[in-house]
Amino acid sequence: MSIVIPIGSGKGGVGKTVFTANLGILLAASGKKTILIDLDLGGSNLHTCLGIKNRNTGISSLINKQENSLENLLFETEIDNLFFIPGDTLSPGTGNLPFFTKQKIIKQINSLDADFILLDLGAGSTYNTVDFFLVSPYGIVFTSPETTSVLNAYSFIKTSVFRMLFRSFKAKSFEREIIHNFVNTKLEGSGRSFTADLIQELTAHSYLSGQAAAEKIKEFHPWVIVNRVENSESIELGLKLKDVTRKNIGIDLEFLGPLPEDKDVQLSIFRRSPVVLTSPSCPFTRELSVIADKLASGEVLPQPKLYLDEDDLLKIDE
Ligand SMILES: Nc1ncnc2c1ncn2[C@@H]1O[C@H](COP(=O)(O)OP(=O)(O)O)[C@@H](O)[C@H]1O
Ligand SMILES: [Mg+2]
Incomplete structure (x- = not known):
């Protein structure tokens, strides 16, 4: 089964697209079949970071109903094992995704065949x-060390948690109504975590x-990556995010690793060629390789929970 990794952020311009393109190349280079999907509708630019001239229709043709299958939009890149589904650059203005199209895309993402699918x-x-972020339990929240970016990452995580809870109950259920009312009336700072209060209700x-x-x-x-790290203060800001999220929302974030500020990244964008190819030993590529290795080896992927109770033991003994 594919491991789907959605990459989200509260604030734009924090490095998601650079990360997705270059991580995809590293995973593909380690022999993993990898699909990259540009779901930044209205602002698609993954092809630029990959150094590809976009002549293929992408998600927009699903939105315009010219195409029905996500798989048909897949095309092979020049890099072995790396496949790509563009966003909507050839038909801009499709940023508003109708509900049924969103459902269709989500369903079809999960049936694509690959080792890794990065969104x-x-x-x-x-x-x-x-909703795209919640497609899988392996989402990564991206942030830069700026305070505004960290605060927006916090809001993104909070919205994701409530949305996840909302969607885990049936449409028109009383539980959904409770969650909806809670989100619209609850203010920060009651002393307890939001989720503890909501669970009580x-x-x-x-x-x-x-x-x-x-x-x-x-x-x-969710995993967190702090990008453009320059000093220890950046790391401390990340740790603050972890503390506040645990205290206010009641969930534990896991840090997948910091990524350094690196002028070679900007240079690579300027040259329209991915940094892992243009600068294979720059600090950014080195740190990204550590993350790619962790993912490719399966080391950091949460294991599905297995329960062992007395009934199982009895059956084994019999
Ligand atoms: N680690 C880094 N070091 C230096 N510049 C970076 C780094 N990561 C991103 N950038 C710069 O930030 C810009 C925005 O990155 P991008 O991936 O497009 O952000 P997002 O997809 O989150 O909007 C890039 O064009 C690049 O110039
Ligand atoms: Mg982007």
């Missing part, structure tokens, strides 16, 4: 973006619903 998302916490309605929500939250561990 380059647009910035911000709109439900369209957040859900539990008051139904013990099982409260339990189901608590379980979902426990399993939600």
Whole structure:
């Protein structure tokens, strides 16, 4: 089964697209079949970071109903094992994604055949973006060390958690109404985490619903990458994000690694050629390779939970 990694951020311009393109190349180079999908609709530029002239229709032809299958939009790049689905640069103005198209894309992403599928998302916490982020449990939240970017990353995570809980209950359910009202009335700073308060409200309605929500939250561990790191203060800002998220939202973030500020990255954009190819030993490429190795070896991927209870043991002994 493919490992789908959506890459989101609260603020734009923090390096998601540079990361997606170059990580994709490194994963492909390590022998993993990798598909990159440009889902920054209205602002697609993954082809530029890959150094590809975009002549293929992409997601826009699904939106315009000229095409029905995501797989048909896949094309082979010049790099072995690397495949690409462009966004909507050839038909701009498709930034507004109709609900059924979004559903169709989400369903079809999960049935593509690859080792890794990386989703380059647009910035911000709109439900369209957040729904793509929730396609898989392996999402990465990207941020730069600027305070505004970290605050926006926090908002993105918060919106994702509530959206995940909302979508885990059926349409028109009472639980959805509770979550909807909670999100619209709850203010920060009550002292307890939001999710603890929300679980309490859900539990008051139904013990099982409260339990189901608590379980979902426990399993939600988005990864975080702080990009353009220049000094230890940048790392501290990242740790602050981890603390605030645990305290206010009640979830644990996992850091996948910092990426350094590196002038070779800007130079590579200027040359329209991916930095891992133009500067294979610059600091950015070196640190990105550590992340790619971690992913390719399966070292950091959360394992599905296995329960072992007494019944199972009895059956083994028999
Ligand atoms: N680690 C880095 N070092 C230096 N410049 C960077 C780095 N990461 C990103 N950039 C710069 O930031 C710009 C925006 O990056 P991009 O990937 O397009 O952001 P996003 O996709 O999040 O909007 C790039 O064009 C590049 O110039
Ligand atoms: Mg981008």
